[in-house]
Amino acid sequence: MEQKKATKRPTLKELASEAGVSVASASYALNGTGSVGEKTREHILEVARRIGYRQNAAARAMKIGRSGTMGLVVPDLTNPFFPSLAQSVIQTARAHGYGVFVTDTEGDEALEGAALAMLADRGVDGVIWFPVRDHDSSGGALEGIPTIVIDRALPGFDGVVADCAEGGRLAARHLLDAGHRRIGIISGPDDILSMRQRCEAARALVAAEGELAFFAHNAFSIDLEPAVAAALDTPGLTAVFAGADVIAVGVLRHLAATGRRAPDDLSVVGFDDIPWSELTTPPLTTIDLPLQSMANEAVEALVRKIERGTGTRRTVTVDTGLVKRATVRRI
Amino acid sequence: MEQKKATKRPTLKELASEAGVSVASASYALNGTGSVGEKTREHILEVARRIGYRQNAAARAMKIGRSGTMGLVVPDLTNPFFPSLAQSVIQTARAHGYGVFVTDTEGDEALEGAALAMLADRGVDGVIWFPVRDHDSSGGALEGIPTIVIDRALPGFDGVVADCAEGGRLAARHLLDAGHRRIGIISGPDDILSMRQRCEAARALVAAEGELAFFAHNAFSIDLEPAVAAALDTPGLTAVFAGADVIAVGVLRHLAATGRRAPDDLSVVGFDDIPWSELTTPPLTTIDLPLQSMANEAVEALVRKIERGTGTRRTVTVDTGLVKRATVRRI
């Protein structure tokens, strides 16, 4: 009687005949679409369970034109910044019944374009995209595919961003309120809008109410560039704001390596609130980039676009917040 | 002439008629399967490019019975341990033409079973699975689906594991060689085989050539349980081996919080070589769990199983290694 020798899964047709109904009724019962008698439905479901019937996703996707999948494109999973984003996207997507293809672009725009095209070819219903930089490397591959861009500004795309200027201001205000005057700013790469917003806002506030000791740039790395390390020795400097936690951690590390430590020798505040931040010694004071909220917003917006057709283009902005830990000293 | 008003992508039939050939020729040209004249093929490809033709993945998957996708199931992306695994899996899979659905089970076996079933329903060609613990929570959902289990022993499944016992021995040997005698061991959860292997091997060596100061257990967390923290005060203790880097980092942190530091007050060696390990102060000496190699092996093995039918069941073992950094003092 039992002949499900691994190889083939039962088809709808088999289920139907096994249950003694038509494929239509079986389909209706399974999807709750058409109308089936209460007992018929139950019987069908029961038989389905018994013979281990599972829908064939490909056939269904082809028929209804949707795959129930979305793509997530991030620059680098290895960057402590992204795993929590990915996790939130995956969880929220699952809650909405979507599976997510995740792709890592290794921070390379060419690979990014290829990844996007690959997702389009795979027939995802939508994509959530954290671009390498504020530049559209999609080459049109996303044409007609609902897309939500995260943390970057790409004309023509819906987006979810954080209020970075506000965050920059929060950081500067915190330092100023703690009595710091000569404050240095270490920005990340300048070609990224959110980074410019963070640091420009902080710079403006510092310039207005304190004194900008220096404004330097560093890659997204815990290794400080020589010029940046040198800037840390600026006479009279009592605090720095780093545009990204990785950089702030780099500062902490450099301090330790040169026999100093935060906040006694220098106060530092970062930006992002990556997991590492609470593990440094001392724990880093920083600005919280609410990645999980952003992920949720993004998935929700995407699902809305997919299911209710494309609404009006919009970008939602979420708030940042100050996370006081132990690298700022009141003077 | 141009009427691709977003909505519908051209179909094979359209491409064929546009190129003035049959769908068969078009299909052959696209997939390089049948035989087509050189110029015909080029012409078809050219037209495809022009009208922006893309294969319909669902239709193709349904027809050939393979989706070109695989699932990756890990306990917790947020654990510093997994992102690099995921990244390697994704990259290697891409190199083989596969897309990967990643799912996070939140360390919950019920969710894990659901995730596995969901992947099976989605029609993945295979799955790479890092189980929460050494227990098969799949509930038969993986029946007939090529699967490779990573870092755990699940009867009936192919696997890729690290030589953990060897790693434990490496750690103990290193401490012993540095002159330590009274050595404590902090194991992670005991219900995980690889953890038992690490710690048992270390314990045996320490017992044989030194003196086991204590053998404690701690969750996979940087927060030390009271009993463990207390054990660290064992008189005469000069070194500890932690079965996981997160725990070792917890030790470092506890030391700092109580005014001590490694390696001066206590030598510590961890296991895993997670990214954090080289960022602690001082950088943690640990045992390298070669996740990227394991990921590669897993993907390669999986692809082999998928494409050349299921070969013999086997488990491949990769080597661990000692990563000397700065938390072990010679005495």
Place this chain on the structure above:
DNA sequence: CTGAAAGCGCTAACAT
């Protein structure tokens, strides 16, 4: 409420 039948877009025999 239920069933028969027409495809969805594509691949792969099987002709020619």
Place this chain on the structure above:
DNA sequence: ATGTTAGCGCTTTCAG
């Protein structure tokens, strides 16, 4: 070398 055609498993009119 190229074309015709029969489905893959499923959803969904449309009849009954």
